[in-house]
Amino acid sequence: MxxxxxxxxxxxxxxxxxxxxxxxxxxxxxxxxxxxxxxxxxxxxxxxxxxxxxxxxxxxxxxxxxxxxxxxxxxxxxxxxxxxxxxxxxxxxxxxxxxxxxxxxxxxxxxxxxxxxxxxxxxxxxxxxxNCSTIQMVAALKPLYDTYGISRIIVSTYQAVSGAGAKAIQEMNRQSKAVLEGASVNPEILPVGSLPVKHQIAFNAIPQIDKFLDNGFTNEEMKMILETKKIMGDDSLEVTATCVRIPVVYGHSESVYVELKQDFEVEDVKKLLAEAPGIVLVDNPEKQEYPLATDAAGKLETFVGRVRRDLSNPRALNLWIVSDNLLKGxxxxxxxxxxxxxxxx
Amino acid sequence: MxxxxxxxxxxxxxxxxxxxxxxxxxxxxxxxxxxxxxxxxxxxxxxxxxxxxxxxxxxxxxxxxxxxxxxxxxxxxxxxxxxxxxxxxxxxxxxxxxxxxxxxxxxxxxxxxxxxxxxxxxxxxxxxxxNCSTIQMVAALKPLYDTYGISRIIVSTYQAVSGAGAKAIQEMNRQSKAVLEGASVNPEILPVGSLPVKHQIAFNAIPQIDKFLDNGFTNEEMKMILETKKIMGDDSLEVTATCVRIPVVYGHSESVYVELKQDFEVEDVKKLLAEAPGIVLVDNPEKQEYPLATDAAGKLETFVGRVRRDLSNPRALNLWIVSDNLLKGxxxxxxxxxxxxxxxx
Known part of the structure; x- marks a missing residue:
């Protein structure tokens, strides 16, 4: 140039x-x-x-x-x-x-x-x-949205502590070491630095990221819901989110259930994802290959796997979406x- | 007696x-x-x-x-x-x-x-x-099933390594120590001892528990789907599961979306759960109180929190269900x- x-x-x-x-x-x-x-x-x-x-x-x-x-x-x-x-x-x-x-x-x-x-x-x-957890989800779902239409998304997240900053990583490492040595743990940062109550993140799963709103959802969950509609430009898109912090350093994972508006073949969905910009399909169950946070860490792409047709709703898919929350996120x-x-x- | x-x-x-x-x-x-x-x-x-x-x-x-x-x-x-x-x-x-x-x-x-x-x-x-992950879910959902009816359940799990046995706990501890010390990790047990490919569990989330079936679901996921129908005695009950191993020692957590057959008030649901046998409601967002695996470890009960009405489906609820997988599970x-x-x- x-x-x-x-x-x-x-x-x-x-x-x-x-x-x-x-x-x-x-x-x-x-x-x-x-x-x-x-x-x-x-x-x-x-x-x-x-x-x-x-x-x-x-x-x-x-x-x-x-x-x-x-x-x-x-x-x-x-x-x-x-x-x-x-x-x-x-x-x-x-x-x-x-x-x-x-x-x-x-x-x-x-x-x-x-x-x-x-x-x-x-x-x-x-x-x-x-928001980090929104970006990787919409990047992975866009090719499906364009091809089949999406009516509803139900997502549960497995989010890395790096999303809460360097001090949260230090806290998780410190706590992990203490637990392994049988010492006591004194949480100081997570789940939310500015709130009074702290919980242990080492060897735990905390179903709170950001503050709670009156509707019982957290800010993080509402970000996923509202931002997804805005980015997709579709207010009719129904989204439900449960956001959970787990003891991972880099890389958010997401279990996503998505209802499409048209019939599909799973193989066509995989082909779409494999060819989509910024997406890497990692989906070989027979070889135990699926996206993992430790593999996604440091990479720019969004990794998608565990692609399977829902057993109770033939118009629905289940997916596992992983990306580095500090990079693509x-x-x-x-x-x-x-x-x-x-x-x- | x-x-x-x-x-x-x-x-x-x-x-x-x-x-x-x-x-x-x-x-x-x-x-x-x-x-x-x-x-x-x-x-x-x-x-x-x-x-x-x-x-x-x-x-x-x-x-x-x-x-x-x-x-x-x-x-x-x-x-x-x-x-x-x-x-x-x-x-x-x-x-x-x-x-x-x-x-x-x-x-x-x-x-x-x-x-x-x-x-x-x-x-x-x-x-x-x-199966452990099924027990805690049906125990928590039974009062809702009896009162309102349930048409569909979509669950994503956050499962403890103790479910894979004592050697898996040792492996997670050994890997965690290695990662904290900057040493390399050589996975030997998880995700499935009898399968050839092993993945790091320390500071990771593995979307595989048990072997894969031809439909793309794992055995663990199919257990949750089929056992739930059998225990509830209701073949029409629709269940979708994604089962994930995370670095927790004791206590499975579950993000559960459930569609009821009748209208409900969230406060009535909470009251039902609080009074149900074997269930402890832990649900005070304003005090940052919700079930945690580290709190459930060693306890006999099933803990339920994050109870909230779904924003896109007024007949649906979101819940967070935690129990000790070796005890109630x-x-x-x-x-x-x-x-x-x-x-x-």
Whole structure:
């Protein structure tokens, strides 16, 4: 790509788990960069990070940080996005926001490139990156939606602790070690850092991710329900979610029941999935091959297996969908959007 | 209970994980025992086990081991049950079989006391104990079935490694330690000891329990589907299952979507569950209280929480059901059946 336009890119939340992956991907994918600006909270400002052959000093993110920035990738929490993204937009940047701040805003496109990349041109300065558990599910279901139609989805998740940040990973490792040594465990972070009650994650399954709403669902579950409808552009799509944290470091797994609107052959569904962009079909029961979180960790694709026709509803399928929650579920989806913006300019 | 009849009881598989719990429960529950005979494979015969103030030497289980035995509790694998239960029956014993050998035999009652204790008198010598993941689900759903009717169940499980035996627990602990130390992992047991391919269970989720069938479901999933219909006595009941092994030692968790046949109020459902025998309702989202595998471990009850009306189907509920897979899921359900036999004689 000679004569390609080069972009000034800012990463807000550069020292966080997702920010780190965004920077790595911009490097590995050889994103057409003019300048890379790394921004963080005042606390982390001054940190030096390597990028290719350079060292970049992280600066404190401020309203005036976005002069001349073309693309700003936000992953520093919803409050930071709310406070700073409008300034970035005013300065002329396109913001790709990895927080929940703007996802359900009717004026903000919510984009998974494999599903609705056509929406990126409808932005008014901000493009939202969906929730991790939503992204991998809609990426895998899109080919089925387009071919057969989908009337309903019932999903139960098996979510990795890295989704709750680096401190949650440290906590799980610390607790696991303590349990193995017969020592006591003092939960401090999970399930929700800002809530008073903590539960052991080591050798456990916690059916709470994010806060509870009055309807008995958690925020995480409502994200899956509402974001899926918005990304698919189909308010009639029925979605039910139960979101569960399990002791896995990287990679969300999902048990998905999906009702299609038309008859199908399982072999056709597998062929569709195998040929779909960003999807890898791993489905050989006779060889005990199916997606596993440990295999998906570090990969950009979404892995689908255990594809089988439901026994009680011939128009329904059961699937097992796995992807790295920090990559396709966050950093990679954001960088994919940035790449599409770069290609279109 | 003065003048109560006392029973000669044999435990087949006395040195296994479930056998150990059966012996403990017979002790703690003060089962009306005359003699307790402990039986095992030739390999484990000679082992001495404590029972109250006595020491009992484990004997090799043989066709002639059941003379004068009133009740024989089998948990030594399906092949042993197939080989020896007929001899126990011929000797006049009632067999309570914890393996899958006789579960789907039309002449063998499949019993969960909270659901269908009336079936225990229909036996022809053998009463089958259902699969662990089935027992806790039907125990929790029975009050809803009786009050509202149930048309369909969609369940995804989060199953503990103890269900695969003591060696699987050792393997998970060994792998967990290795991963925490940055060492390599060499899976040897899970997902299925008798199959060639092994997968890491530490910090992972394996969507395979037992062997695959031609329809793409595993044996474990088909057990949940077929046993639920048999125990509920309702072939029209639609069940879909996805069974997943996760890194938990004791306690299976289940994400259950259930469609009822009548309208309901969520508060009425919670009241029904709270008052149901063997069920403990743990459901205070505002206090972050819900069932957890680590809390259920060592307990006899089935714990239910996250009770909420489905948002897309007002006749459907979502639930989170947790119980100790070695206790209510195996040893306790068997000893409960034995207690009912003892009371009725």
């Amino acid at each position: 000679s004569n390609q336009k080069l972009f000034n890119v800012a990463v807000v939340g550069a020292t966080g788990a997702v920010g780190e992956q965004i920077i790595r991907l911009l490097d590995e994918r050889n994103f057409p960069l003019k300048e890379l600006k790394l921004l963080s909270s005042a606390r982390s400002a001054g940190t030096k990070l390597r990028f290719k052959d350079r060292e970049i000093t992280v600066e404190e993110a401020k309203p005036e940080s976005f002069k001349d920035i073309d693309i700003a990738l936000f992953s520093a929490g919803g409050d930071i996005s709310k406070a700073l993204a409008p300034h970035a937009v005013a300065a002329g940047a396109v913001c790709i926001d990895n927080t929940s701040a703007y996802r359900m805003d009717p004026e903000t496109p919510l984009v998974v490139p494999e599903v609705n990349i056509d929406k990126i041109n409808e932005h008014k300065g901000i493009i939202a990156n969906p 966050a950093a990679w989806n954001a960088v994919q959007i940035a790449e599409h913006i770069a290609i279109e300019q | 003065s003048n109560q009849k006392l029973f000669n009881v044999a435990v087949v598989g006395a040195t296994g994980a479930v056998g150990e719990q059966i012996i403990r429960l017979l002790d703690e529950r003060n089962f009306p025992l005359k003699e307790l005979k402990l039986l095992s494979s030739a390999r484990s015969a000679g082992t001495k086990l404590r029972f109250k103030d006595r020491e009992i030497t484990v004997e090799e289980a043989k066709p002639e081991s059941f003379k004068d035995i009133d009740i024989a509790l089998f948990s030594a694998g399906g092949d042993i049950s197939k080989a020896l239960a007929p001899h126990a029956v011929a000797a006049g014993a009632v067999c309570i079989d914890n393996t899958s050998a006789y579960r789907m035999d039309p002449e063998t009652p499949l019993v969960v006391p909270e659901v269908n204790i009336d079936k225990i008198n229909e036996h022809k010598g053998i009463i089958a104990n259902p 195996a040893a306790w359900n068997a000893v409960q059946i034995a207690e009912h036999i003892a009371i009725e004689q």
